[in-house]
Amino acid sequence: MAMPTALEIARQATLKPIAEIAEDVGIPPWLTEPHGEHVAKIDLRAIDELADRPKAKYVVVTAITPTPLGEGKTTTTIGLGMAFRHIGRKATIAIRQASMGPTFGIKGGAAGGGYSQAVPFELLNLHLTGDMHAVTAANNQIAAMVDNSLYMGNEFGLDLNQITWRRVLDVNDRALRNIVIGLGGSGDGVPRQAAFDITAASEVMAVLALSRSLRDMRERLGRIVVGYTKSGEPVTAEQLKAGGAAAVIMREALKPNLLQTLENTPVFVHAGPFGNIAHGNSSVVADLIGIHTGEFLVTEAGFGADMGAERFFNIKCRVSGLKPDAAVVVATVRALKSHSGKYRVVAGRPLPEEMLKENPDDVLTGAANLRKQLENVRAHGVEPVVAINAMPSDFPSEHAAIQELAASMGIRSAVCTHFVDGGRGAAELAEAVAEVAAQPNSFHHIYPSEATLREKIETLATKIYGADGVDYTPLASKQLDGYEKNGFGNLPVCIAKTQYSLSADANLKGAPTGFRLPVREVRASVGAGFVYPICGNMNTMPGLASKPAAISIDLDENGEIVGLY
Template identity: 65%
Template sequence: MAIDDSLIDDPLNGAGEVAMTIQPQDFGQEPRQPMPDNLKIARGVRLWPIEEIAHRLGVPGEAVEPYGRGIAKLDLSAADAAEEPRARYVVVSAITPTPPGEGKTTTAIGLVQGLQQLGHRASAALRQSSMGPTLGTKGGAAGGGYSQVVPMERINLHLTGDIHAVTAAHNLLSAMVDNHLHHRHACDLDPKNIRWQRVMDINDRALRHIVTGLGPAADGATRQSGFEITAASEVMAVLALATSLADLRRRLGRIRVGYTRAGEPVTADDIGAAGAMTALLKEAIKPNLLQTVEHAPALIHAGPFGNIAHGNSSIVADRIGLHGGDYLVTEAGFGADMGAERFFNIKCRASGMTPDAAVLVATVRALKFHTGRYVVTPGKPLPAEMLTESPEDVRAGAANLVKQIDNLRAHGVTPVVAINAFPSDHPSEHAVIRDIAEAAGVRAAVSTHVRDGGAGALELAQAVADAAEDGSSFHFLYPDEMPLDAKIERIATRLYGAADVAFSPEARRQIDAYQQQGQGHLPVCIAKTHLSLSSDPTLRGAPTGWTLPVREVRLSAGAGFVYALCGDIRTMPGLGRDPAAAHIDIDDNGEITGLF
């Protein structure tokens, strides 16, 4: 199953979805007044001193390392400010999205600002944006409107250089792998069985498949290889899941780069690269502290790919946030069947932290999309007929919302449905979503946080506070001791609605090998399309009776999970016909223009 470049997992927020900017010309209903674009709103914010934001987070001054105006790195000692976490832990997920996304990032930020307006100390923990999607189709990942993190330009272009550090560490290992081949080191690495490519933080389809070592023998061994986007690197997944610098070093050492001619695994430690890789990441493991437009603390750190990795921000950032207030709100990539499932079964396993509440973002447009009656194309306006009042369409697409509510409940967490409101919506359509949520026994709240900031999220904030007070009975979907194939089957049948799983002979062989090597205790990550609960991106709603095809199973030994490839999941996106990069420039005042 080939997947169009425009539908590839974009690691915005590694990190995940387009900023939900509302513009009058994009929607069928006239807004109350014209709304400035994201960049203008962001530049209109008077940044508070980052030390004051750190103080709000409860971080001692000695742990704050200013990094330019409005940004700081936080030393990992900040997590030790209190003996036990004090904040309520809230994860934001969504129903299966339309290609542009449904606004999880803006909802998470708006929720934090709403909680703050209710008098609570709240902070956000979000993934760091990748420049590939920022310069490609989806644009920035700082949120949108009056629910965004600032400074916007810095977040979307380089920030503190963490992604570049991941790129350098990954490519150092690539260089040392090729150096081993060139010098014929004793580990007898098989050049035809190397699983480690190179990475860069730019969309570039021409680098998906390359040949290295062309030229004389002194230029290295000739072999086929390729590039992935940096967010797809296992090093990025390791950075997000590491709990300390020492843990980062251990995980990097376990990364498998390939196999010997005898079939034995070769690791980064075997190559002698893990120590230097850790040194390159010594600063990158420190979370970045910024602020929202309403000066709530925002921890921006790590951006693992949302398909072949867990698609969540870092554990160390969450630990700092949980020590520093009443609520920490984090976001999980894509729908609840993907990002939230991995938050629960991969991230929470690694961190030992468990959520108190969950938010499920739903939009009128997504529910209409799930009727199967409309075609939504990335980068193009929504079909005009999608914007007409139709509570019947909303109800017809409700199966996906009901299923994603069930998917969160499968982990012992009852969600609050956040109705992310657009100007094209109608009250009758919101009423249908409330009815569906009520019938499912969960709270629902309309939120206008993009236009109104925290004031527009007050109803949602109160509903989340009430849900967190109720608490959850969190549990994993499967036990560690369950075999790998059974874990895949559990996710596919319980969360996706599949009737069966079909493993290719190669996938079966790989699973058996990992079980024999003692890796059977690891959690699993299923790499499939994010546009459907199924593995077929054209199937809307909550399809049943289908079979999940698993063609290959790979091990991320450093990150600590096994991932199953279901379909053709590309790890290097391509640029679209009219990429965002073509519209970004510098004006006469030296200001960046064209970011969205």
């Protein structure tokens, strides 16, 4: 008998009223703002009102370098959070919000999967409480004020060729990647080349995720740089008097959303910054509340440990002041086989037959990537645990190969079946994480704030990616010099590169060496608070596939959603 779909499983769940979930974690009614029966926003006063309670152990879930197969980080994050109850412990989960672009595209939703998912499934995957729309509106309000300033005489001397602020929509629409605006009559604005990004890539989204309070968010929105003058001077949203309106639009969106899992474990679902050009983590405010709601707070960082976890350690934790107690690195047999370099895997197509045969040697070859990502976690003074996300096509010998590699590094591991078994399928992982989190660690940022931008980039390139060094184009060098001159040199860096390799070349699998990191240009998200060097071509507005998920999503004769996954 086939396993039910995620949507079918979600509809079979017995959910508690959200007020009861909030009460279970000690959030009083006056801080809970219900959005229907099973979703609530939590007032930011909870940060101060819960501050005297004990702090939970802080656990980040990351992974090996992702492949088109997916490693199941969100599913593992939720499964682990639920598993703590099976070993007599209490946990809260924090994950990012779903973007509707991928939901209607090929990736699907962001609720987890199988019997390890956050619910209500439909609400979580379909704009939830409207936070995504608030980000879209705030971003585009700033954009409108940029173009209005140009139309009204360009008081601040913006160079039309150096306007960096783009519009956004929460859809996959390749036709909007490069556009011309202001066409028509003289009253229709100043004609110029422009572009759209997907909402998750907006700097406003990164601001939402990194703000510690309403005042902090207001100040960050004002610091956003929308472009530069011909002499290289930055022009900010505050100068355009656009920060206030954006903050008003974002006021309610800053409150984190509280939901639950299939097993009624509380889960904060808040903010969804892009994992390539932003830090790819859920919100700081959710963690500042969640850290006082149980014995463990389990959160997820996007992509592999060289990207999401590195940014969690060096950007998010630097802002929040929270210190992680343990990390989970998720790996699958099939993804490690892919990292052997022997197989060509294409999303949406059947796996090569040879890849499905028992072959622990292929797993060990690809496990060079796992080894490097474990080293990347340890480089920050945090001890990892390996979660082997089991698939039906795996063989015990292949799981054993991963466990032997972890053991050779003195690292705990556990085979997990949470996708089919729910929380009890990750109980062994929860035991291992609890033991590791109980031990003191030496967590530290891998570079100091006072280091130069080049020093920060080169530290990540050599110590985290394994590069021999960094090559800068003349444009990138000029931009770095300008950012240092404008006072942005103290910001952390968020290197934008492919998620499919430790290098900037998606074709280099495993743990490549002997390469240099090419930085072609550098941009600054001053409001969010980081500088992002761009290595390769980063696509910030996805397109739809030939058969996107949207084709199958519909309403049935009873008005129920079908085709969502």
